[in-house]
Amino acid sequence: MTKRYKDTFTGPHLLGIAGLNRLEVDSLLDSAAGYVALNRRRDKHLDVLSGRTLVNLFFEPSTRTQSSFELAGKRLGADVINMAIKSSSVAKGETLIDTAVTLNAMHPDLLVVRHSASGAAALLSQKVDCAVINAGDGAHEHPTQALLDALTLRAHFGDLAGCRIAICGDVVHSRVARSDITLLTLMGAEVRLCAPPTLLPGSAHEWGVGVFHDMREALDGCDVVMVLRLQRERMTSACVPSTREYFRYYGLDRAKLSHAKKGALVMHPGPMNRGVEIDSEIADDPKTSLITEQVESGVAVRMAVLAALAGGAS
Amino acid sequence: MKARKTPPFVISGARVIDPSSGRDGIFDVLVKNGRIAAIDKTIAKDSVERIDATGLVLAPGLVDVLVKTGEPGAEQRETLRSAGKAAAAGGVTTLVISPQAEPAIDDPAMVDFILRRGKKRAAVHIVPAGGLTKGLGGDTLAEIGLMGEAGAVLFSNGDQAIGNAALMRNILTYAKGMDALVSTRPIEPDLSANGVMNAGDYASRLGLKGLPAVAEQIMVERDIALCEACGGRLLVDQLSTGAALDVVRRAKRRGVRVSCTVSIHHLTLNELDVGDYRTFARLSPPLRAESDRLALVAGLADGTIDAVVSGHDPRPAEEKRLPFAESTPGAIGLETLLSGALSLVHNDEAGLLDVMRVLTAGPAQMLGMSCGTITVGASADLVVFDPDKPWVCDASKLRSKSKNTPYDGRRMQGRTVMTFVQGVRVH
Numbered sequence: 001m002t003k004r005y006k007d008t009f010t011g012p013h014l015l016g017i018a019g020l021n022r023l024e025v026d027s028l029l030d031s032a033a034g035y036v037a038l039n040r041r042r043d044k045h046l047d048v049l050s051g052r053t054l055v056n057l058f059f060e061p062s063t064r065t066q067s068s069f070e071l072a073g074k075r076l077g078a079d080v081i082n083m084a085i086k087s088s089s090v091a092k093g094e095t096l097i098d099t100a101v102t103l104n105a106m107h108p109d110l111l112v113v114r115h116s117a118s119g120a121a122a123l124l125s126q127k128v129d130c131a132v133i134n135a136g137d138g139a140h141e142h143p144t145q146a147l148l149d150a151l152t153l154r155a156h157f158g159d160l161a162g163c164r165i166a167i168c169g170d171v172v173h174s175r176v177a178r179s180d181i182t183l184l185t186l187m188g189a190e191v192r193l194c195a196p197p198t199l200l201p202g203s204a205h206e207w208g209v210g211v212f213h214d215m216r217e218a219l220d221g222c223d224v225v226m227v228l229r230l231q232r233e234r235m236t237s238a239c240v241p242s243t244r245e246y247f248r249y250y251g252l253d254r255a256k257l258s259h260a261k262k263g264a265l266v267m268h269p270g271p272m273n274r275g276v277e278i279d280s281e282i283a284d285d286p287k288t289s290l291i292t293e294q295v296e297s298g299v300a301v302r303m304a305v306l307a308a309l310a311g312g313a314s
Numbered sequence: 315m316k317a318r319k320t321p322p323f324v325i326s327g328a329r330v331i332d333p334s335s336g337r338d339g340i341f342d343v344l345v346k347n348g349r350i351a352a353i354d355k356t357i358a359k360d361s362v363e364r365i366d367a368t369g370l371v372l373a374p375g376l377v378d379v380l381v382k383t384g385e386p387g388a389e390q391r392e393t394l395r396s397a398g399k400a401a402a403a404g405g406v407t408t409l410v411i412s413p414q415a416e417p418a419i420d421d422p423a424m425v426d427f428i429l430r431r432g433k434k435r436a437a438v439h440i441v442p443a444g445g446l447t448k449g450l451g452g453d454t455l456a457e458i459g460l461m462g463e464a465g466a467v468l469f470s471n472g473d474q475a476i477g478n479a480a481l482m483r484n485i486l487t488y489a490k491g492m493d494a495l496v497s498t499r500p501i502e503p504d505l506s507a508n509g510v511m512n513a514g515d516y517a518s519r520l521g522l523k524g525l526p527a528v529a530e531q532i533m534v535e536r537d538i539a540l541c542e543a544c545g546g547r548l549l550v551d552q553l554s555t556g557a558a559l560d561v562v563r564r565a566k567r568r569g570v571r572v573s574c575t576v577s578i579h580h581l582t583l584n585e586l587d588v589g590d591y592r593t594f595a596r597l598s599p600p601l602r603a604e605s606d607r608l609a610l611v612a613g614l615a616d617g618t619i620d621a622v623v624s625g626h627d628p629r630p631a632e633e634k635r636l637p638f639a640e641s642t643p644g645a646i647g648l649e650t651l652l653s654g655a656l657s658l659v660h661n662d663e664a665g666l667l668d669v670m671r672v673l674t675a676g677p678a679q680m681l682g683m684s685c686g687t688i689t690v691g692a693s694a695d696l697v698v699f700d701p702d703k704p705w706v707c708d709a710s711k712l713r714s715k716s717k718n719t720p721y722d723g724r725r726m727q728g729r730t731v732m733t734f735v736q737g738v739r740v741h
Contacts, residue, residue: 196488196491197487197488197490197491197544197545198484198487198488198491202544213490213491238453238454238455238481238484239455239484239488240455240488241448241454241455241456241457241458241459241488242457244457244460245457245458245459245460248459248460249459
């Protein structure tokens with residue numbers, strides 16, 4: 001008998017949060033919670049991916065996501081190689097699909113891809129025989145970031161149902177925002193977006209979220225404030241007049257945070273522009289900031305994803 | 315505005331015209347501490363000074379939108395002080411200053427400078443408009459939020475149109491978040507390149523390069539379409555053609571948040587006033603055909619036009635005493651705005667209440683300002699004028715530092731007698 005729905009996450013790929021159901025998400029987060037405990041031990045080594053090969057294929061520079069995947073793979077016993085754009089044949093003009101076909105011939109088991117074009121991970125997944133994990137495609141999705149955010153929040157709130165979360169800043173250029181909105185609403189949270197209208201998609205009000213342009217209104221009664229990085233490198237035309245005006249109206253500081261619920265928690269996917277979207281005073285306050293916890297959750301979530309896609313008997 | 319300690323007085327016997335409340339009749343008005351304290355058929359108070367204004371009209375002081383001076387950067391053209399004197403002599407009590415200056419008014423420090431300078435030097439209220447783009451260069455969004463907080467009441471790119479539609483969309487979208495009023499000068503830049511007067515038969519006969527009416531219509535269509543798509547509030551600054559006015563009229567009917575201004579010169583003059591290459595009649599936008607003027611007059615009567623402005627743009631002789639095509643466009647108008655508008659009444663082209671509305675309550679409401687009204691509690695910014703007094707406009711006698719008026723030598727009817735700002739007589 002075939003199951004009508006999947007109750008655990010088994011792949012074959014992780015291209016986005018869209019397409020996952022609640023049970024798959026819960027299975028991944030339950031598994032990740034176990035890896036959080038493992039990662040705090042002195043001996044962190046497992047053999048779940050022994051003999052498997054993980055290729056990190058990053059067409060965009062990344063520090064934390066790439067090293068997080070690398071660590072996750074190594075702790076589970078996989079062989080890990082990092083393909084950096086500068087030293088690869090892509091720099092010599094090879095197309096994405098040619099790169100994929102070449103890599104495929106080396107028989108990797110897991111391919112972690114970051115690319116500046118939306119849909120790049122999905123395209124690769126059609127051309128290779130191994131599991132593809134989207135580590136960020138253009139302004140589309142960054143599923144492991146959303147999962148690590150959810151894991152971090154679950155550790156504090158247990159259940160996210162009814163939790164009020166404001167996502168503030170550069171939503172229009174953000175793949176993190178898209179994945180987070182899908183996942184957090186799937187888990188029953190009330191999501192609000194707050195940004196100048198130039199940094200919000202015109203159709204944001206159709207995404208099942210509250211849309212705000214004023215931080216004080218947006219943060220009212222919020223349990224969590226998630227701050228996004230102002231992605232100046234992706235802005236093709238002037239969306240914001242200056243960083244000082246941006247900070248004045250949208251930079252998270254004590255005064256704006258005071259409109260949220262007492263004891264509200266602050267998240268940021270990193271890397272931060274201090275003094276632009278977030279005041280250092282907030283970012284560095286261990287009582288409110290979950291930013292380092294997010295990084296810790298990141299390794300655990302990626303271990304859970306890798307194990308689900310390539311673990312077990314072959 | 316803080317209240318001023320001045321002795322109270324009554325202006326008595328004047329025909330009070332206040333478009334904001336629809337009031338039109340003979341009333342006494344009591345002014346106390348810079349504010350209007352009472353309006354009644356007769357106010358009998360022996361202890362206060364009485365100003366007899368029988369036979370005259372008492373109206374709210376005029377509100378003029380996007381006035382240029384030369385301060386800072388070109389003080390030989392005009393200063394805030396000289397513009398204030400000209401305004402007071404013309405019954406104008408609030409000037410919204412164009413961001414077109416050297417340097418441009420494009421950041422909060424400049425907005426603050428104009429506000430403080432205006433308070434110190436000018437006899438009338440000076441409020442700045444902020445630049446839409448940095449340096450008015452048409453490339454980068456200016457700090458609309460911070461300038462608004464500093465006191466800018468609207469945002470404009472001066473006489474420069476925003477040619478880039480993507481930038482204009484971003485501006486309107488961003489301004490919506492700040493609830494800022496975005497003013498656009500409707501000139502399609504490519505179609506208008508090198509033009510010096512209205513394109514048409516007269517320009518052809520004079521051998522001058524034309525500015526086609528369609529260049530204005532296209533830009534108004536574009537900006538209204540963008541405004542409709544992204545929301546926000548749009549002000550179409552200084553319309554000059556009937557076709558573009560009709561675009562605004564239809565957009566208003568659809569509920570688009572658009573307003574528009576027309577300069578007094580475009581309501582009272584046409585392209586034939588260029589005559590024998592008179593550079594004082596070289597304006598931006600140019601004086602248009604008589605059919606356009608008539609269409610604008612109709613737009614005033616039917617309420618499409620929100621405000622009539624002077625378009626005050628002082629240009630001294632060195633910028634005007636040149637061959638027509640080499641001269642700089644622009645005309646002064648602060649001192650002649652009211653008289654020019656009254657000529658519409660004398661020519662039976664518009665009623666007095668309608669004319670006063672677009673000079674007072676119209677612009678005030680468009681900007682969300684509390685001025686432009688004669689109601690109890692309002693600031694006593696008032697003009698008393700003789701609606702019929704005949705005079706000949708002699709440019710050399712006007713108070714502006716620059717004398718470039720197209721009305722020079724024209725026979726006018728109606729003139730300011732007294733002007734009050736916060737209850738203080740300034741003319």
